[in-house]
Amino acid sequence: MTKQPMSHSLRIAGLALAAGSALAAGTVQAQDKGTVELGYxxxxxEVASTNVVRAVLEQAGYDVELTSLxxxxxxxxxxxxxxxxxxxxxxPTTHxxxxxxxxxxVENLGPNLEGTKLGLVVPEYTNVDSIDELNANADTFNNEIIGIDPGAGLMGLSEEVVDEYGLDLxxxxxxxxxxxxxxxxxxxNEEDVVVTGWTPHWMFARWDLKYLDDPKNVYGGAEHINTIVRQGLKEDxxxxxxILDAFAWxxxxxxxxxxxxQEEGADPYENAKKWVEENQDVVQEWLPES
Structure with a gap:
């Protein structure tokens, strides 16, 4: 007879615990806004911008996963x-x-950054100012242009530059x-080199560089970086x-x-979180009013 009250008490405690767990689970579920998948x-x-957007979305309560492609x-x-x-x-040119x-x-949400540029870049001290001067100075540059990953739009445009100007590099x-x-x-080593470059890029802050003139305008004028989202994201x-629509810097x-x-041992995600934390006046302009 003494065991039954104990069993009854345990049953009540178990029900209360289950109810509390269900309530807690419901609260967590209510706060879970889902996962946003960002490619870059x-x-x-793009490492900088995508990590900043990740930090802002996380501040708003989303989980975020990044995929490099x-x-x-x-x-x-x-x-x-x-x-x-x-x-x-x-x-409008590179991509x-x-x-x-x-x-x-897809849905194009428009520019998140204005004032970009593409082209061939050399050190400021280089005595060449235009793409059409490269052939006459090919030996100076070891007969080569240093590019980036082959799938990049910048490389496709640079291939057009080589053809349009008849470059021997x-x-x-x-x-x-x-x-x-x-x-x-x-x-x-105070040597000459020509590379494929773009603005914004940290290399312009670190070194004195210049774009070579592009009289044929193959690279086009100033560009902008846009935000593109999948169809249905607005509803989902x-x-x-x-937030993605408002993001602009x-x-x-x-x-x-x-x-x-670029600092040794830097973590782009941690740096993005730090920047977001220190620039809340900017970030608040991207967040919906609560």
Missing amino acids: VEWSS SAAAMWQAVASGDSDAIVAAWL ADYLERVGDE DLRSGSGATMTAALQSAIQ MSEAYA TPEQMGEVMLMN
Whole structure:
């Protein structure tokens, strides 16, 4: 007879515990806004912007997963819905082919950064000022142009530059890191080098550089970086959509983050969180009013 009350008490305690657990689970579920998948290319500018957007979305209560892809795969991922968004679309020139292929399958939210530029870059001390002077000085540059990853839109445009200008220099593919390493080595040895470059990029803050004139305008004029999202994101995650739509900053602000990322042992995600924390006045402009 003495065991029954104990059993009854345990049963009540168990029910109370289950009810509390259910309530707690419901609270967690109510606060769970879901996961936002962001694709990006391994350009220093896009590493900076994508990690900042990640930190802002996390501040708003979302989980965020980043996937590094080639430019072509990045665009296709948004079109297929494997990625929710990218903040790394260089338009109207660099990624024009990708936009043409999948434009009907994605939503273009417009520029998040204005004032970008593409072209061939040399140290300021180099006695060449225009692309059409390269052939006459090919030996100075070891008969080569140091490029980046072969799938990049910048490389496609640079191939057009080689054809349009009839350049006798070989366009070497590699990565953003190998390009800046070659640039650094040449500058340290006061040698001439020509690389494929773009603004914004931390290398312009670190070294005195100049773009070569492009009289044929193959690289086009100033570009902008746009935010592209998958179809249906507005309906599925309206707040995340609103944040992505509002995200916009300046080359100077992006440059701050890129320079932080060049420090030895730097963690782009941690740097992005630090920048977001220290620039809440800017961040609040991207967050929906509560």
